[in-house]
Amino acid sequence: MKARVTVTLKSGVLDPQGKAIEGGLAALGFAGVDSVRQGKVFDVELATANADTAKAELAEMCEKLLANTVIENYAIEIL
Template sequence: MKARVTVTLKTGVLDPQGKAIEGGLAALGFAGVDSVRQGKVFDVELNAQDAGAARASLEDMCEKLLANTVIENYAIEIL
């Protein structure tokens, strides 16, 4: 089973990497970019009985390793 986990910074958490990309885009002449925020994506292949079991397992993985839930949100998508 394939799944995609997207981890993004929570609103209000500073994102210096995103700011640097904003600066880079402005320097390259891209006008009209209001904000850039960077996150992570994990493409996971896993064995699970069904989509529900896969989602439960992935939630556990996010809580324990993939995301820092103090500052990050995660979204799980079963493909």
């Protein structure tokens, strides 16, 4: 089973990299970009065929390693 985990910074956490990308887009002439927040994507292949099991395993992976829940949120998507 294939899954995608998206890790993003929590709102309220400053994102200097996102700000720099925002500035870069403005410099390229993209008008109307209100804000950019950057994050990470993990594509994970799991042995299980059960979506609930996969979601539970991925949530544990996020809590233990993939995300730093002090500053980051995660979202799990079964593909």
